[in-house]
Amino acid sequence: MAATQTTKEKVKQTAQKLFRERGYAAVGMRELAKEVGIQAPSLYNHYKSKDDLLREICFDMAKQFFAAFDKAVTTEEKSQRKLKAVIKAHINVIATNLEASEVFFNEWMFLEQPHLGLFKKQRFEYEMKFREIIDKGIKKGDFKKMNSKLIAFAIFSALNATYELYRSNEKLSQEEIAEDISDLLLKGLKS
Amino acid sequence: MAATQTTKEKVKQTAQKLFRERGYAAVGMRELAKEVGIQAPSLYNHYKSKDDLLREICFDMAKQFFAAFDKAVTTEEKSQRKLKAVIKAHINVIATNLEASEVFFNEWMFLEQPHLGLFKKQRFEYEMKFREIIDKGIKKGDFKKMNSKLIAFAIFSALNATYELYRSNEKLSQEEIAEDISDLLLKGLKS
DNA sequence: TTCTTTTGCTAACAAACGTTAGTTTATGGC
DNA sequence: GCCATAAACTAACGTTTGTTAGCAAAAGAA
Numbered sequence: 001m002a003a004t005q006t007t008k009e010k011v012k013q014t015a016q017k018l019f020r021e022r023g024y025a026a027v028g029m030r031e032l033a034k035e036v037g038i039q040a041p042s043l044y045n046h047y048k049s050k051d052d053l054l055r056e057i058c059f060d061m062a063k064q065f066f067a068a069f070d071k072a073v074t075t076e077e078k079s080q081r082k083l084k085a086v087i088k089a090h091i092n093v094i095a096t097n098l099e100a101s102e103v104f105f106n107e108w109m110f111l112e113q114p115h116l117g118l119f120k121k122q123r124f125e126y127e128m129k130f131r132e133i134i135d136k137g138i139k140k141g142d143f144k145k146m147n148s149k150l151i152a153f154a155i156f157s158a159l160n161a162t163y164e165l166y167r168s169n170e171k172l173s174q175e176e177i178a179e180d181i182s183d184l185l186l187k188g189l190k191s
Numbered sequence: 192m193a194a195t196q197t198t199k200e201k202v203k204q205t206a207q208k209l210f211r212e213r214g215y216a217a218v219g220m221r222e223l224a225k226e227v228g229i230q231a232p233s234l235y236n237h238y239k240s241k242d243d244l245l246r247e248i249c250f251d252m253a254k255q256f257f258a259a260f261d262k263a264v265t266t267e268e269k270s271q272r273k274l275k276a277v278i279k280a281h282i283n284v285i286a287t288n289l290e291a292s293e294v295f296f297n298e299w300m301f302l303e304q305p306h307l308g309l310f311k312k313q314r315f316e317y318e319m320k321f322r323e324i325i326d327k328g329i330k331k332g333d334f335k336k337m338n339s340k341l342i343a344f345a346i347f348s349a350l351n352a353t354y355e356l357y358r359s360n361e362k363l364s365q366e367e368i369a370e371d372i373s374d375l376l377l378k379g380l381k382s
Numbered sequence: 383t384t385c386t387t388t389t390g391c392t393a394a395c396a397a398a399c400g401t402t403a404g405t406t407t408a409t410g411g412c
Numbered sequence: 413g414c415c416a417t418a419a420a421c422t423a424a425c426g427t428t429t430g431t432t433a434g435c436a437a438a439a440g441a442a
Contacts, residue, residue: 007389007390022300023214023216023300023301025214025216025217026216026301028428028429028430029429029430029431030428030429030430038389038390038391039390039391039392040430040431041390041391041392041393041431041432041433042389042390042391044430044431045388045389045390046389049430049431050430050431106297109213109214110214110217146371146374146375147363147367147371150356150363150367150371150372151371151375153352153355153356154349154372154376156352157348157349157351157352157355158345158348158349160348160352161344161345161347161348161351161352164344164348165341165344172338172341176338176341177341180337180338180342181341181345183337183379184342184345184376184379184380185345185375185379186379187378187379188374188375188376188377188378188379189375198419198420219398219399219400220399220400220401221399221400229419229420229421230420230421230422231400231401232401232402232403232420232421232422232423233419233420233421235400235401235402236418236419236420240400240401241400241401383442384441384442385440385442386439386440386441386442387438387439387440387441388437388438388439389436389437389438389439390435390436390437390438391434391435391436391437392433392434392435392436393432393433393434393435394431394432394433394434395430395431395432395433396429396430396431396432397428397429397430398427398428398429398430399426399427399428400425400426400427400428401424401425401426401427402423402424402425402426403422403423403424403425404421404422404423404424405420405421405422405423406419406420406421406422407418407419407420407421408417408418408420409416409417409418409419410415410416410417410418411414411415411416411417412413412414412415412416
C-alpha cells in the first residue's frame with residue numbers, strides 16, 4: 001500500500017494545492033513545475049495544457065459528487081432521512097477531497113469552452129437532484145411549504161462552504177459537522 | 192439628478208463588472224481600459240495600480256457592511272429580532288451592491304500586503320459581531336444550545352451566497368429573500 | 383542486445399502583462 | 413487671456429505568460 005505516486009499524480013495533487021491557495025489564473029506553469037520538482041515543459045508530457053489540468057480536477061470531482069449522491073439516495077425512503085443522507089454524502093465527498101473541492105467550487109469558471117458549458121450543465125443537474133427531494137418532501141407534507149428554490153439554494157450554500165470549516169477548525173469531526181449542519185437545515189424545513 | 196459619472200467612477204464600475212465576470216487575475220488593464228473607452232495608461236491618472244483598484248472596491252464594501260450592521264443592531268433587543276435585523280441589513284448591502292459584493296467575496300485574496308492582512312482582520316471582526324449575537328442568544332436561552340461556531344458559519348455561508356440568487360432569479364424580491372432565508376435559519380436555531 | 387516508449391531536459395517563441403516616460407489636449411480659476 | 417491642473421494620448425520598458433521544438437537519458441519489452 002501507499003504506492004509511490006506517479007509524476008502525473010504528483011502534478012495533479014500539486015496543482016490542486018496551488019490553484020486552491022492562489023487561484024488558477026495566478027499560478028504559472030513554471031511555479032507548478034518547480035513545486036513538483038521538474039521543469040515547466042516536462043508538465044506537457046502528462047497534461048496537454050493548463051486547461052487540461054483544471055478540467056481533470058473539476059470533472060473528477062463532479063463524478064464523485066454524482067456517485068455519492070446516487071449511492072446515498074437509495075438507502076432511505078422518508079424525505080427527512082433521504083435529504084439527510086444526501087447531505088451527509090455531499091459533505092463526505094468534500095471532506096475526503098478538501099483541496100480538489102475548493103478548486104471545483106471556486107475555479108471552474110476558468111474552464112475553456114466547450115468544457116465550461118458541459119460543467120455548468122452537470123452542476124445544474126446535480127442541484128436539481130437535490131431540489132427534487134425537497135419539492136417531493138413539500139408535496140408529501142414532510143416539509144413546510146416554502147419557496148423551494150430559495151431554500152434549496154440556502155442549503156447548497158451552507159454545504160458548499162463546509163470546506164472552510166474543515167480548514168479553520170481541526171477539532172470538528174466530519175460526523176459532527178455533517179450532523180449539526182443537517183440538523184439546523186432540517187429543523188428549519190420542518191412542517 | 193443622475194449626475195453624469197466621472198471617468199474614475201466609470202473605471203471602478205467597469206472593474207467591478209469585469210472582475211466579477213472573469214476574475215481579478217484574468218482581467219488585464221488593457222481590457223479594462225478598452226471597456227471604459229480610454230487607453231490603458233490613462234487608467235493610472237485615476238488609480239495608482241491594479242491592486243489599488245481592487246483595494247478600493249473591497250474596502251468600500253467592508254465599510255458598508257460594518258455601517259449597516261451597526262445601524263441595525265441598535266434597533267432590536269430580543270435575540271431573534273436582533274439577529275433577523277442584522278441578517279436583513281447584510282442581505283440589503285449585498286442586494287444594493289451586487290457586483291461589488293461578488294468581488295468582495297471572491298477576489299479579496301488577490302489583495303497585496305499589507306492590505307490583505309488588514310482585510311482578513313476586518314472580516315474576522317465582522318464575523319465575530321455576528322457570532323456574539325448568537326452566543327448571547329444561546330446563553331440567554333433564546334436559541335437552542337449548539338455549536339455556535341459551526342452554526343454561525345452556516346448562516347454566514349447562506350447569506351454570503353445570496354448574490355447568486357439575485358443573479359439567477361429576478362422574480363424574487365429582496366424582501367422575500369431576506370424574509371425566507373432568515374426564517375429558515377431562525378427556525379433551525381429555535382430552542 | 384536492440385528497439386520503442388516514456389519522461390525529462392534546454393532553448394526559445396510570440397503574446398500579454400502591469401507600468402513608466404514624455405507629451406498633448408481639455409478644463410476651471412484668476 | 414493666462415496659468416495650473418487634470419486627463420488623455422503614443423511609445424516603449426522589462427518581465428512573465430503558456431507553449432513548442434528538438435534532443436538526451438531512462439525504462440521496458442522483445
